[in-house]
Amino acid sequence: MYIEIEEPNQRISSDAVKVWRISHSLTFLVELLVIAILFFCTNIFGWYNWIETILSILFGLAFLSAIYNITIQPVFLQRTWRYQVDEQFVQLKHGKWTEEHTLIPMEKVEYVKTEQGPVMRRYGLYTIEVGTTTSSHKIPAIPEDIAKQLKSQIATYAKIQDTITEEGEKGA
Amino acid sequence: MTQSGTRFHPAFIAVELFSLLKGVGGFYVILFILKASSTATWVMIGRYLIVAITIIGIISTILKWFFHRYELRYNTIVIRNGIFVKNQHTVAIDKIHNHLSNSTFIHKWFGLTSLTLETAATGDLAPFQFPVITEREKARILAHIEPKHSEEIEETTVPLSLNKTVHFRSTKKDMLKASFTSLSFLAIFPLLSALYSNLANFFELEETAESALDYLLIHWWMLIVLFTIALGLSVVIGYIKTSIKYGNYMISDDNVRIYIEKGIGHYTSFSIQKHRVQAVIVEQSFLKRLLGLAAVKLVCVGDGSEPGQETSSLYPFMPKHEAYQLLQTILPGYHIEEYMKRFPVKVLWLKLLQPYYVTILAVIGLLLFKREWLWAAAVIFALSIANRILDYWFTSYIHHGRTVQIRKGGFTNETYVTHRERIQQITVSHSWLQRKFGVATISFANKANPLHISQLQGVSKEEAGTFFTWYHKKALN
Numbered sequence: 001m002y003i004e005i006e007e008p009n010q011r012i013s014s015d016a017v018k019v020w021r022i023s024h025s026l027t028f029l030v031e032l033l034v035i036a037i038l039f040f041c042t043n044i045f046g047w048y049n050w051i052e053t054i055l056s057i058l059f060g061l062a063f064l065s066a067i068y069n070i071t072i073q074p075v076f077l078q079r080t081w082r083y084q085v086d087e088q089f090v091q092l093k094h095g096k097w098t099e100e101h102t103l104i105p106m107e108k109v110e111y112v113k114t115e116q117g118p119v120m121r122r123y124g125l126y127t128i129e130v131g132t133t134t135s136s137h138k139i140p141a142i143p144e145d146i147a148k149q150l151k152s153q154i155a156t157y158a159k160i161q162d163t164i165t166e167e168g169e170k171g172a
Numbered sequence: 173m174t175q176s177g178t179r180f181h182p183a184f185i186a187v188e189l190f191s192l193l194k195g196v197g198g199f200y201v202i203l204f205i206l207k208a209s210s211t212a213t214w215v216m217i218g219r220y221l222i223v224a225i226t227i228i229g230i231i232s233t234i235l236k237w238f239f240h241r242y243e244l245r246y247n248t249i250v251i252r253n254g255i256f257v258k259n260q261h262t263v264a265i266d267k268i269h270n271h272l273s274n275s276t277f278i279h280k281w282f283g284l285t286s287l288t289l290e291t292a293a294t295g296d297l298a299p300f301q302f303p304v305i306t307e308r309e310k311a312r313i314l315a316h317i318e319p320k321h322s323e324e325i326e327e328t329t330v331p332l333s334l335n336k337t338v339h340f341r342s343t344k345k346d347m348l349k350a351s352f353t354s355l356s357f358l359a360i361f362p363l364l365s366a367l368y369s370n371l372a373n374f375f376e377l378e379e380t381a382e383s384a385l386d387y388l389l390i391h392w393w394m395l396i397v398l399f400t401i402a403l404g405l406s407v408v409i410g411y412i413k414t415s416i417k418y419g420n421y422m423i424s425d426d427n428v429r430i431y432i433e434k435g436i437g438h439y440t441s442f443s444i445q446k447h448r449v450q451a452v453i454v455e456q457s458f459l460k461r462l463l464g465l466a467a468v469k470l471v472c473v474g475d476g477s478e479p480g481q482e483t484s485s486l487y488p489f490m491p492k493h494e495a496y497q498l499l500q501t502i503l504p505g506y507h508i509e510e511y512m513k514r515f516p517v518k519v520l521w522l523k524l525l526q527p528y529y530v531t532i533l534a535v536i537g538l539l540l541f542k543r544e545w546l547w548a549a550a551v552i553f554a555l556s557i558a559n560r561i562l563d564y565w566f567t568s569y570i571h572h573g574r575t576v577q578i579r580k581g582g583f584t585n586e587t588y589v590t591h592r593e594r595i596q597q598i599t600v601s602h603s604w605l606q607r608k609f610g611v612a613t614i615s616f617a618n619k620a621n622p623l624h625i626s627q628l629q630g631v632s633k634e635e636a637g638t639f640f641t642w643y644h645k646k647a648l649n
Contacts, residue, residue, distance in 0.1 A: 002607055003600065004637040006644065050540055089644065100601040103643055108596050134596050134623040 005101065008084030008091040015123040016081070016141030020074035022119050028066040035059050083139050085150060087157050090130050092137060108132045109158040114147050130154060177241035177252060183282040184304040188233040190278050196226055242302070244316050249289075249300065263300055265317055267291045269473050270444035273310065277437055285310055285439075289317070290473070335426060339498055340487060342421035350489040351407070351414035353459055421487050425502050430470070432486065448472055450618045451590035452499065452506045456492075458583045466492040468499055471590075471620050506589050512568035512579055515611075519630035520564040522609045528556055569614075569628055571639065576616070578628050588626055590618055598643050600636050612636035616643075 001007065035055055042052050076096040084091045090109065092102040115127040115138075126147035128139040142150065199222045207215050232255070240253040251261045268289045275285040287310050289300040302313070342350075419436035425446070433441040451471040460466060467488035486498065496508055534549045562582030569578045574592040579585060595616045602612040606629075614636050615627040631639070 002602060003612060003633050003640065005600075005640045053540070091644075095601070098601055098603040100599060101640060102597065102599045103640065104597045132596055133619060134617050 002099070003101075007101075008082040008093055010083050010085075012078060012081045012083070012139065012141045013123070013125055013143050014078060015125060016078045017074040019119050019123055019125060019141060020077065021070050023117070024066065024069040024074070026119075028062065028070070031062045031066075035062065078141070081140070085154055085157070090137070090154065092139065102137060104130060104132060104137065106154075106157045109154065112151050112154040112158070114151050128154075177243035177250070178309075179241055180237060180302070180304050181282075181284060181306055181309075182237070183284055184237050185233055186282070187276075187278055187284075187304050188236070189230065192226070192229045192233065196222060196229075244313065249313075249316075251300065261300075263289070263291060268300075268317055269448050270442065271314070271317070272443075273439075273441045275439040279304070280437075280439070283307065287313060336424045336431065337426070338422060338424040339501060340421070340423040340490070342418065342487060346421075346487075346489065347411060347415050347419060349463070349465070350418055351410040353457075353463060353465060353489055418487070418489070423486055423498065423502075430502055444470065444472055446503060449503060449506075450594045450620055451588060451624070452503065452508070453589075454495070454508060454587040456585055460489070461585075464492055465489050466495045468495045471618060471624055473619050505591065507575065508587060508589055509570055509572070509577055512570055512577070514568055515564070515630050516632070518609050519611060520561065522605065522611065522630060523560045523564050524557065525605065528553060531556060564630075567628065567630065569631055569635070571642065576639075578626055580628065590616075590626075592643065594618055595643065596623075598640070600640050602633070602636075614639050 035058060038055055039052070041047065042055065077094060080094050080096050080099070082093045088106055090104045090106065092100075092104075094100060109130055110133055111131045113129050113131075115129060116125070117127075120126065120141070124144050125141045126144060128142055128147055128150055130137050130139070139150075199218070203215060203218050203222060235255045236253070239255055240251075242252070243250045247265050248262050249265065251259075253259050253261075268291055270290050272288045272290065273285055274288070279285055282304075284304055284306055287302040287305060291300070302310075305313075416435065416437045418434055421434045422432070424431045424433075429443050429445050430449075431441065431443045433439070449470050449472055453469040453471060455467045455469060456465070468486040468490070470486070486495065490498070496510075499506055499508065531549060531553045534552050535546070538546050538549055559582060563580065566582060566585045567578075567580045569576075571577065575589060576592075576595070577587065577589045579587045596619055598614065598616040600612055600614050606612055610633050611630045612633050613627060613629045614631050615625055618624040618626070
């Protein structure tokens with residue numbers, strides 16, 4: 001542990017790796033399609049040469065990042081993702097090269113919602129989104145039963161805290 | 173549907189028409205006076221267009237006035253407007269954070285003013301505006317709003333005394349200092365040159381001016397006299413300009429609210445509840461630092477309605493220690509620690525080691541398009557290094573009790589103070605490179621319009637840990 005803090009301990013589903021691999025592959029295919037169309041247009045309509053150069057660079061970048069995003073990155077992300085929800089805080093941690101710890105007090109939580117895309121539905125996973133007045137945070141790849149439980153838990157905690165907040169605001 | 177509620181004062185039409193006139197006046201001058209003899213197609217079309225725009229503007233202003241009504245209810249304010257599409261907009265009074273009042277010259281002629289009520293909501297409807305109302309009506313609305321807040325506070329704080337205490341009143345000397353720091357006297361030069369080139373176009377001034385310049389060069393003392401007169405004139409103009417904006421500056425407060433009033437010709441008053449202040453910023457530009465002045469700003473929700481107006485700022489040209497004292501009396505919770513320790517030197521090396529994206533982009537761009545300009549990349553590189561060194565020099569961080577204070581910036585530096593309860597969320601992160609140097613990045617968000625995120629790189633890992641644990645304390649108090 002690099003920084004001496006209480007780290008969260010809940011992990012996300014190990015299926016997250018598969019989900020991310022599939023969705024990143026799909027993204028890469030779309031990128032390829034767009035670049036291919038642009039290449040085609042460049043040749044047909046005789047656009048400037050430098051456009052072709054830039055397209056080649058873009059293709060190279062997309063290819064390299066796709067390799068990273070499909071092979072290594074999902075594993076790292078799944079292994080490093082941790083979250084914890086208690087009466088006072090939502091705590092999140094993720095990232096291998098750059099590690100990020102986020103702390104959101106329950107009293108600032110405004111809404112919580114679950115989300116599911118087509119790929120995630122195949123694996124029965126949900127994304128939980130926790131929103132404050134100023135920002136929103138996503139916890140990816142939570143199995144269905146845990147997701148539902150977590151959602152109602154956060155909603156309850158956030159509501160309980162509401163009355164305490166007002167007193168805190170006045171006293172401040 | 174029965175229409176209830178009050179319309180704005182009829183002078184609303186006059187004020188709106190005046191601003192319409194300001195918008196289209198220039199086109200009239202060009203199309204009907206300067207190009208009076210022209211029969212070019214664009215001039216002809218332009219004339220019809222501008223007349224049509226004016227007529228539509230006048231009609232819609234009158235309709236807007238006719239259909240716009242507002243109503244004060246027990247604990248809400250309702251506004252109805254819309255000519256074809258009817259809107260009804262309701263706001264709860266206890267959601268109003270602060271209010272702002274503005275009187276331009278035209279308002280003054282009619283003995284009127286304007287009022288804006290700010291809420292935490294964002295979007296078009298967020299500020300509630302009463303563009304033209306009488307002073308008495310304003311007092312009525314404010315009376316309707318304010319007792320509610322006072323009651324709410326009364327329960328927890330000392331008994332309410334509505335006696336305002338005046339803490340600061342600007343003097344003539346302050347105005348002089350302010351007009352010097354804002355450098356507004358320099359505005360005369362671009363103004364003169366713009367005027368000259370415009371006139372030169374119309375009257376073919378060049379030739380006459382050339383001979384006049386010759387004359388002046390021979391009689392050089394005349395040049396000096398003229399220059400002195402111009403400079404004196406610009407100082408006077410700068411002084412007047414500053415006075416209009418910052419003259420009669422007055423800061424006062426009572427138990428609950430802070431009141432800021434300013435302006436001679438263009439009167440503005442602003443009021444905010446003390447417990448709605450989210451953070452305090454002390455800002456010093458390079459020039460202000462030389463003169464020992466500082467600007468104190470209050471960060472609050474809904475001060476973004478008029479960017480550049482600096483309404484939420486306490487007097488921006490106050491001597492630093494005086495500003496601190498004032499802050500102490502008005503907001504005793506915000507104590508500014510003057511002495512702050514710089515980060516260890518290794519942080520500077522880390523900052524210098526980070527990739528130079530702008531430089532890299534510049535090199536690539538220049539290589540592709542303008543090889544002979546490649547030296548410009550070196551200039552950019554030098555500037556980014558200078559920027560990083562300055563950034564290191566002025567960046568620091570302390571936290572004590574429930575207060576966090578950070579300072580950063582190069583030529584203009586900024587000290588930011590906020591409290592634990594005011595922080596919406598925090599993030600501590602560290603990259604691979606930062607781990608090699610034993611440091612981390614901390615960032616925290618405050619409610620404001622838009623969200624204010626303070627990010628600080630190069631905090632030592634121990635301190636970042638303490639910061640995280642400090643915010644993570646279980647107890648709320």
